[in-house]
Amino acid sequence: MAAVLALTAVGLSLVFGVMRVVNVAHGEFFMLGAVAAWFVTSWMPGPPWLGFVATLLLAPLAVAAVAALADRLVLKRLNYDPEATIVATIGLLYILQQAALSLYGPDARPVPAPFELRLQLPWFGYSGYKLFVVAAAGLVLLAVWLIMTRSRIGLVMRATQIDRPTAQAFGIDVDRVYAGVFAMGAGLAAIAAVLIVPIQQAHYLMGGDPLLLSFIVVIIGGLGSLRGTLVAALLIGLSDGVISVFYAPTLAKILATLFVALVLVFRPQGLFGAKA
Amino acid sequence: MLRLDGIDAGYGNVQVLRGLSLEASPGEVLCVMGRNGAGKTTMLRAIMGQVKLTAGNITLDGARVDGLPPHRAPRQGIGYVPQGRRLFGPMTVAENLEIGLMTRGKGAATRERVLELFPRLRERLGQVSATLSGGEQQMLAIARALCLEPQVLLLDEPTEGLQPSMIALIRQTVTALKATGVATVLVEQRVEAVLSMADRVAFVENGAVAELVAAAGLAADAPQFRRYVGV
Ligand SMILES: Nc1ncnc2c1ncn2[C@@H]1O[C@H](COP(=O)(O)OP(=O)(O)O)[C@@H](O)[C@H]1O
Ligand SMILES: [Mg+2]
Numbered sequence: 001m002a003a004v005l006a007l008t009a010v011g012l013s014l015v016f017g018v019m020r021v022v023n024v025a026h027g028e029f030f031m032l033g034a035v036a037a038w039f040v041t042s043w044m045p046g047p048p049w050l051g052f053v054a055t056l057l058l059a060p061l062a063v064a065a066v067a068a069l070a071d072r073l074v075l076k077r078l079n080y081d082p083e084a085t086i087v088a089t090i091g092l093l094y095i096l097q098q099a100a101l102s103l104y105g106p107d108a109r110p111v112p113a114p115f116e117l118r119l120q121l122p123w124f125g126y127s128g129y130k131l132f133v134v135a136a137a138g139l140v141l142l143a144v145w146l147i148m149t150r151s152r153i154g155l156v157m158r159a160t161q162i163d164r165p166t167a168q169a170f171g172i173d174v175d176r177v178y179a180g181v182f183a184m185g186a187g188l189a190a191i192a193a194v195l196i197v198p199i200q201q202a203h204y205l206m207g208g209d210p211l212l213l214s215f216i217v218v219i220i221g222g223l224g225s226l227r228g229t230l231v232a233a234l235l236i237g238l239s240d241g242v243i244s245v246f247y248a249p250t251l252a253k254i255l256a257t258l259f260v261a262l263v264l265v266f267r268p269q270g271l272f273g274a275k276a
Numbered sequence: 277m278l279r280l281d282g283i284d285a286g287y288g289n290v291q292v293l294r295g296l297s298l299e300a301s302p303g304e305v306l307c308v309m310g311r312n313g314a315g316k317t318t319m320l321r322a323i324m325g326q327v328k329l330t331a332g333n334i335t336l337d338g339a340r341v342d343g344l345p346p347h348r349a350p351r352q353g354i355g356y357v358p359q360g361r362r363l364f365g366p367m368t369v370a371e372n373l374e375i376g377l378m379t380r381g382k383g384a385a386t387r388e389r390v391l392e393l394f395p396r397l398r399e400r401l402g403q404v405s406a407t408l409s410g411g412e413q414q415m416l417a418i419a420r421a422l423c424l425e426p427q428v429l430l431l432d433e434p435t436e437g438l439q440p441s442m443i444a445l446i447r448q449t450v451t452a453l454k455a456t457g458v459a460t461v462l463v464e465q466r467v468e469a470v471l472s473m474a475d476r477v478a479f480v481e482n483g484a485v486a487e488l489v490a491a492a493g494l495a496a497d498a499p500q501f502r503r504y505v506g507v
Contacts, residue, residue: 152378159364159375166362168346169324170424171379175345 002237003137004192006230008210009217010144011188013229016218018161018181020082021075024089026189027211028096032063033190034111034202035104041111052114052198060190066096067186071179080178093207100204108206113198133195140191141230148226157181213240216256220263222270231272277301278323278354278428278459283332283342285322292318294483295332300428300459305450307470307491308463309505310480316463317359319480320430323461324356325349336428351379355426359433359463361417365406369397372405372416376423390422393449410438411445418449428459435469443469467501479504 012026036059044051070092078084117128148154159167160177168174189210193202200206217236221228236256243252263270278300286292292315300306308316321327323334325346334342341349350356364372377387391398394415400408405416414434421429435442443466450460450473464470470477474491479500487500494500501507 152374155367155371155374156378158367162364162366163362165326165346166358166364167375168326169350169356169358170375170420171347171350172375173345173347 002234002240003134003141004196005210005213005217005237005240006233007137007140007192007195008189009214009221009229009233010141010226011185011192012211012214013218013221013226014144014188015182015185017225018157019075019080019178021080021085021182022082022089023182023185024086024211025070025092025096026089026185026214027207027209028093028100029063029067029186029207030189030193030210031100031202031204031207032066032096032186033059033193034197034200034206035100035204036062036190037194037197038104038109038111038202048112049114051112052194055111055194056191059194060187063190064183064187068179068183071182075182076175076178097204097207104202104204106204108201108203110201111197129198133199136195137192140188144188145226153180213237213256216260218270219260220271222272225270225272228270228272232270277337278461279335280319280323281332281334283319283322283334284330285318285327286330287318287327291330292483293322296480296484297332298478298485298488300461302427302457302459303454304475305454305460305462305473307474307477308461308480309465309470309477309501311504311506314480314504315483316480317432318483320356320358320432320461320463323349323354323430350424353380353425353427355421355424355429357417357421357429357431357434359436361413363405363413363416363420365404367405368402369405369408369416370401372420373397373401373423376420380425381423382425386423386425390419393422393452394419411442414438414442415445418446422449422453426458428461429453431460431462431464433463433465435464435466440468443472447473465505465507467496467505467507471496 008030012023015021015023037055040055040058041051044054074088074092075085078088113129115129148157156172156177159172160174164174213236217232218229220236221232240252240256243255280296280298282295282297283293284291284295296319310316318327322329325342325344325348329342333340336352336354341352364375373387373390377383381387396412397415397419400412405413408416418431418434434446446469450462453460462473471491471494477489477491477494478485479487481504486504489500
């Protein structure tokens, strides 16, 4: 699903763009979001929509808090060294996966959709919830874009991204920006997961696919480029969906991988990335 | 008053500053001269907390500013115009100024005062700063630092690579600051610029101040210029 993929990929791209950290554990934040969604909805009494609203608020916050903690305890101590953080986030991937396995168990569990609605269009039926997911993801992406381009927080993040020491020379507390960006990136993956989990069950190994697809999207779109990430997510998400439905999911992955290889060879900075 | 007292600093195992001491008083323009690699930029970065001291201390009005994280020096009122300008290139002129205003500036009033000093920037507020001419970029770097309402302004070779007309503009700015009681530390390699602005001149060699003299006593062909700067 292109919309959800875009959310996850934007989270990854933001973290790389501002912090120059390749977050291999990004898919696990997605998984944590789905697992948290299951916990919240199964504890919440009342109608499904109420549980869903609570989840949409609580799960991303909880995941963002885990991410901020990981930033403080691990990434900051490594001084955000690009190579060391790759190794560290691989470790984080296994820790989060095992933690989910022991707390949540090995089963895939469904989370009910907040509402059931089938739209009967002339040629095909379409689930109302899926349309809602697209709209919600679109809104969140719009909000991220507005925050990055129009708000003070976005200005601070961009300044940190462009020139860390100079940002510090103007009073910007770069450590706090990093913790915030890492939390925000994880929170976006968690929102994506909460949206997708009524369609796809929550499972402790579900982080692999979104991680891979996010990397593909981010490479094609250009690392750290918000606009590129969005366009690439749409491209990959839609073609993945169409090819999977009409041909085979494996073919879709092969084509995407081929496309990545072509981009890497002919335009290593990505379709929208600035030249390094 | 900004005071550096016997500071040692460097990068990894390489020591650059060796017991450097210096003071700049409010309303004073202190010029710093010395050969490439003498440690002038490192001294400014040490003041900004970007290079850690291994000995000595730095105080502003008696309060320690060394040993703090790098975002604290600007919050205490130290403005920095780095060598090579270091603008936020992809951002507009207005956004660069906005970053200067965030920490200490008094919003619109500060911005207005700064733009009055640099009317050229007002015409280009929406322009991406990387597309400005070299001189305009330098103006913006200075304006951005002034947006911080600094008590102390550090300028690192602001005329480097620019036409001599830039000297007049910087002199004008520095003179305006002097009247408001800002202490200016100006690293500068051009003799004519130094002679037209400085109250005192510090000659730096091997990471320490080798000689400190009143500018009034320096002629354009003073031996110090040849000895410490090589001109
Ligand atoms: N980031 C750095 N890492 C290691 N050495 C550096 C770094 N920056 C400067 N140096 C070294 O420190 C010395 C002083 O440099 P600098 O302070 O830039 O001199 P100046 O500004 O007087 O030309 C030089 O020998 C330079 O090579
Ligand atoms: Mg220098």
